[in-house]
Amino acid sequence: MTHETAQPGLWARAQRTSVEQLHIRLESFIVLIVLSAVMAVLSPFFLSLSNFLNILLATSTIGVLAIAATYVIGSGGLDLSLGSVMGLSGVAGAYVAVNLGAPSPVGLATCILAGAAAGYVNGQLITRAFVPAFIVTLGMLGLARGLALVISDGRVIYGLPAVMVYVGQGRPLGIPMPVIIFVVTAIVAHCVLAYSKFGRHTMALGDSESAARAAGIRVERHRRILYTLSGALAGLAGMLFMARINSGDPTAGLNYELTAITAAIIGGTNLFGGRGSILGTMIGALIMGVLQNGLNLLAVQSYYQQMAIGAVLILAVFIDQYQVRRESRV
């Protein structure tokens, strides 16, 4: 992976960072609990196992994208192509399985590979052509969505083989498959970010690129891996939604990149890199999920939901900043 010539200073900082990552942002967790309690009081339908699984199912695609956003933003980067790549990968998988008649595992793998390929292209352009990440991934947002529409001719590709459908609609032990895949992905992603060298290097990159470079981290290579990983996760999200509705939809994931970034930021990821935890991001995603689900149960128009989520985002960062300023005054 890397040379073992890390400066002690950075090493200490990397360790400190990982300790900070373990620390769940208590306030966001409190908000989640209180929000859930409020919803439970307001709606008799909120507190039930089936509704809890509903929330997790509705959060699964956004949650996977938010994991990708946490890694990339934590490293000081940005990936605006998440939603489009999610749409592209679902269409690619459905096309391979339905139009080319490939077996299910190939179709599922195609989703993740298509996503990884788009992410790889992003990474190459950012690190080798020196185009800013914002521009490259904004371009990819258009490229991937356009390609999804071209492949599918603007229509949904329906009728996946049974195994693929099971990935989206199966319920082993009554738990929807997308929820299982999402939770397992989140746990793995959390452990990697919090406990592995790869995770520490990712945050070190966002903290100070020059320090990371001085410490012997191969910055460009690491970034390329991160963007490829981000694309692969978007591919996984695309796979989950495709399997859920038994078809590749070229409009899937529209504007999801912003929702994923919102979840990561609410969860405590620093927009300029250097700080972020998957656990926090999951709490952020669940705050949005609970808010949406609860307001849906209360039959509140979706317009208000968007307002509520926007307000929560600004509030979360405000609280964050307030704390930072208070600590620095001490």
Place this chain on the structure above:
Amino acid sequence: MQPFVAKINRFTLALGVAMAFAAPAIAEDGEYGVLMKTLANPFWGAMSQGVEDGAKEAGVKYFLQAAESDQAAEPQLNLCNTMLERKPVAMITAAINSTNLLPCLKAAQDAGIKVVDLDGNLDQAVLDKEGIKITFRIGSDNVAAGAQGADYLVEKLGKDAKGPVLVIEGLSGNVTGQRRAQGFAARLKEQAPGLEVVASLPGDWDRGKAASITNDILTRNPDLVGIFAANDGMALGAVEAVYAAGKGDQVTIIGVDGNSDAVKSIKDGRLNASVAQLPYLVGKQAVENVKKAIAGESVTADIAVPTLVLTKDVLDAGKEPMLQYVK
């Protein structure tokens, strides 16, 4: 940390108080769930008004929700699943596309909830494969709407009329536009063989593109006598091109939808006719028929809500009873 937590609690308290103002939803027996694509469009607005009035008259309780845009396929599916938690007796759904709501409709069916296809967005072949039985489908018959446009043209020009006609289709691959264009062309051939469709081109629902197509065809066929556009926006684009070419009196132009811009243009004597859809009536009749189905009466599997040809005469006379349903 301590004062900070206190602050948080104050905030959440405020949030809680704010939310408490939202009237708590209590489970109602026999509620209908109505799920729309979006309300950010007068067509769906008129339809939800119809649902409201229909429910009031029928004395049924319902709750209506919509996704944030007509592209939000997954959010609509999540919304649909959430609506099932309220255990409605029926789900009246206008799906964003033919597949995005399938898991939810299946779950509804398994729970014994009646499923209705509002506006005909579901594909029967797909439903059969998925094993989903819908109670009925209700919407405007787009083939019939196209045919009505042809009838109007033949009525205006006569059965023996001769001359070239242009058809401006919708977006390539869009079923609604295809049906309207096909309905028009088939009926025209049958009624007035002398009126020949010389071109049938996709205008992508775009006013500017429709105007360009009209210009091109006028260059090729200066004696053009009729234009049928698959929606009003494109028809109005064609109107501008025809009048700019000084052929306003020579070409009869027909659109579909009956939207407010078209009504204005017809009243001004520019657009000749628009085949109006009546989304208000679609919503109203959907609720009425669900009530029937739940009461165990038989309901037609495919309910076509009539469309109405709007012309200057019809609008000026204002006698047509269906006019009240034009948005």
